[in-house]
Amino acid sequence: METSKKKILIVLTKAPYPVTDGTRKRLWEDLIKGLYPEFDLDLLLIGPEKVEPEVERALLGFFSQVKVFHLSFLKFVINACKSIFSNRPLQVEAYASRAAQTWLKNNFDHYHSAYFHTIRPGIYLESLSADQRSRVLLDLNDAISLNYQDARRLATWPWRLVYGLEAERVARYESKLLSLVSRANVVSIFDEQHLLANCLAKNLKCPEFTRIFIGMEADQSVAPVPLSGRQDLLFFGNLKYPPNHDALTYLVQRLWPKIRQQHPSLRLLIAGQGSEHLSVTADNIVGLGFVDDLSVLFSRVRLLLAPIRFGAGVPTKMLESLSRGVPVITTPVGARGLAPDSQSGIVCLGESDELAWVQTINSLLVDSSRYQQLADDGVAFIARHYQRETVRARYVNIFRQLSC
16 A cells, blocks of 8 residues: 555545535535544445546545446446446446446455445446455445335336336345345434345344444534524425425425515515525525525525425435524424434424414524524534534544455
């Protein structure tokens, strides 16, 4: 080895920078910045995204080498179509690259350990030997099969059939990959239990799960911003992600008209990728698009509304909101991935109980004492379970063990 630091290969299917969504933020802030001081990192990036020169320069601030295998749109589509004749899910076959597989085969043993993110680079994990896989942390992030199962429940024909078939393939493939490694990670207890149950049902070996939560900055856990000026409501999320798009549709079509009947001057701010063209002046809906400075955004809002009806993992937007003293109203599906805690700053309501949503929002707009208690609970909840330095330390400890 050319360096005293142990070498780790990070295998991703999308660049972790710029940070434009919760997944990239977790990779960039928690994993990469956490490992960088102690380990020598290389990045293997496989996928249809083009890495612009300024992005590569930012990546090279943390990685000694950035190896990119770009898949053209045509190649990506052809790969995806091959999944029709394969046991692998569409989102796995789509990322196949013979050149990337050859590079990995020739270079993997240069590394003490490796990190694979989600099932998407699963083909490359399958190609490793048992000894090589013993040095891998497979980070599924969340249980994609759970996401598909919930989506099937709400979908209409023919998507219900498509989601059902793909959910079964994803579940089988998740279990297969988990049986190949000794260490795996997810971000929530609920997802871990789902994945373990699937492995056991198939009589497959279960890995040791680490369950590393998503990190929030320690300096965000301070006294919440005063209520003055906080009257807007907020929906926040990447609208390219189906659970977010579904939640926003439900909010705007079913809940927002009823909320405005009692509070005609109230505004609904929609932030996140894909929201920039959603403003409806007559309905007091304002689309903000991607927001760089979340501190400014959250200082303007009273509540985060997250009527999530399907999905997996932990919605990062909810943690961002709680860390800044903004209470969250969500559903059992939205809250099920969070650390169990009776004082979380979250109000959990049934997705179909529209009256309860309206009454709760009304209460938190007028009852400053109840509101402040929820805000304080949310800040303390983040401090107990989601401190970024704790999360980074857990990644370091795992890779110390894998790199021995």
